[in-house]
Amino acid sequence: MPSHSTDQPIPASGRRLCGSRFFIHTFGCQMNKNDSEHMAGLLLGAGAEEVPSAEDSDIILINTCAVRSKSVNKVYSLLGRLKRIKQASQGVQIAVTGCVAQLHRDEIQQRYPYVDLIVGPDNYPALPEMLGKSRLRPQTATAWHSGWQEIRTGYRAKGISGFVTIMEGCNNFCSYCVVPFTRGREKFRPASQILEETQELAAKGYREVQLLGQNVNVYRDPDQGSGFPALLRELGRVRGIAWIRFITSHPRDFSHELARAMKEVPQVCHQLHLPIQAGSDDVLRAMNRGYTRSEYLERIDMLRSLMPDIALSTDIIVGFPGESGQDFEDTLRVLAEVRFANIFSFHYSPRPRTASARTLPDSVPREEKKRRLMLVQSLQKQIQLEMHRALKGRSLEVLCMGPSKKDGSVYTGRNAANQVVNFSAPRDPTGTFVRVEITGYGPYSLKGKLDP
Ligand code: SF4
Incomplete structure (x- = not known):
């Protein structure tokens, strides 16, 4: 089943893809998922229909992630497999969008000449028109535009939590x-547009919004000049939206004023993703992160003094060029000291055009990177088990997202701390806030039953 509602009128001017069927394969982060939804809206608005598989489609759109070499390789592997579909039917159009399109345009053109369209993240509004043109010859668009490119199609997947x-x-x-x-x-989106989109989501029954940006802390409304704390206060007035989250925050730009807004706006969840990346000052300096370990820990103290219940998560990179055994120990110590509710951990891989790839030898051997990653993950697993054990017997407020994908008799949701809670319930509570008594746990999720 197509995942997007089509209850909106299709603009008469935009039916250039009428009769086309499209499928979107999305790699990567929440922002990519959100972009895919906007692209789906653009194609639906141009008269195309969304279908559930690449085989059923005549437009295959691959929205890509370039953040790690592994994610780029996955894209290339998929493009290799799609050659067969293209050979079987020349009428099928293949479009590559997103960060790999932007970064590796020339390589895609050379290695996969059957790709019809390459579109970088700043060019999505032109997608329907370019798909029309690429029937005649391949198209690329990777230019940058000054100012915010607003995409408002009116289409949203039905849901409970919206980006x-x-x-x-x-x-x-x-x-x-x-x-x-x-x-x-x-580039900053006008607050008026953010507010309107949030109101639209609320009107469609969404209960939670997740604000997205690479560094939301530096947000500035291009019209009024107001900052991110003011935006949170404004969004807190949207009726129907009960929970607000945001990602990603840069520790250097995380202000006391923002922490106060988190505390004072009741809808803002006491949950924060604050990537530290490494626990050693030498490594942080080489990463050009703009803060020291102690400055990071001061932010954590400030947050916890204002919101003792705040759940923190972070990103960790191990095996950065020059990371010594001692540097790595510093990272483990930060994990033990802060006790994050969750972490995302990776080993370093050099990325094209970046300063570390250009100037620093990738000095930590692959096996050692793997070993360090395993140590980080096993320490964190132990911490999460301990934190989850402490919740056993407690009753938590959970926003139910629907039946679990693994077991349809169990429902799944998240609490304000963004922990996954799987629970049994005598009725379907999808889309509602329920109280769940925690009866069990694993390192990555909690188990429970509906609290009567
Ligand atoms: S890791 Fe650094 S450069 Fe990359 S998006 Fe975050 S703040 Fe920006």
């Missing part, structure tokens, strides 16, 4: 990160 992009791009140039080259420099 709302508030800014895009990054000016920080962390030495390992490809984002400034794939998403460009910071």
Whole structure:
């Protein structure tokens, strides 16, 4: 079944893809998922129909992620497999969008000449028109535009929790990160558009919004000049939206004023993803992160003094060039000290055009990176088990997202701390807030039953 509602009128001017069937394969982060939804809206608005598999479609759109070499390889492997579909039917159009399109345009053209369309993240509004043109010859669009490119199609997947992009791009140039080259420099969406989209979601029955941006802390409304704390306060007034989350925050830009807004706006969940990346000052400096370990820990203290119940998560990179055994121990110590509710951990891989790839030898051997990653993950697993054990017997408020994909007799949801809670219930509570008594746990989720 197509996942997008089509209860909106299709603009008469935009029916250039009438009769076409499209399928979108999305790799990567929440922002990519949100972009895919906008692209689906653009194609639906142009008269195309969404279908559930590439085999059933005549437009295959691959929305890509370039953040790690592994994610790029997955895209290339999929493109290799799609050659068969293209050979069987020349009428099928293949479009590559997103960060790999932006970063590896020339390589895609050379290695996969059957790709019809290559579109970078700043060019999605042109997608329907380009798909029309690419029937005649291949098209590419990877230029940057100054200012925010608003995409409002009126189409949204039906849901409970919705993404709302508030800014895009990054000016920080962390030495390992490809984002400034794939998403460009910071651009901020007008607060009026953010507010309207949030109101639309609320009107459609969404209960939670997740605000997205590479560094939401530096958000500035291009019309009024107000910052991110003011935006949170404004969004807290949207009726129907009960929970607000945001991602990603840069520790250097996380202000006391923002922490106060988190505390004072009741809808903002006491949950924060604050990537530290490494626990050693030398490594943080080489990463160009702009803060020290102790400055990071001061932010954590400040947050916990204002919101003792705050759940924190982070990103960790192990095996950065020059990371010594001692540096790595510093990272383990931070994990033990902060006790994050969740982490996303990776081993370093050099990315094209980044400063670390250009200037620093990838000095930590692959096996050692793997060993360090395993140590990080097993320490974190132990911490999460301990944190989850402490919740046994407690009653938690959970927003139910629907039946579990693994077991249809069990429902799944998240609590304010963003922990996954799987629970049994005598009736379907999808889309509602329920209280769940925690009866069991694993390292990555909690188990429970509906609290009568
Ligand atoms: S803050 Fe650093 S890691 Fe985050 S997107 Fe910007 S450059 Fe990348």
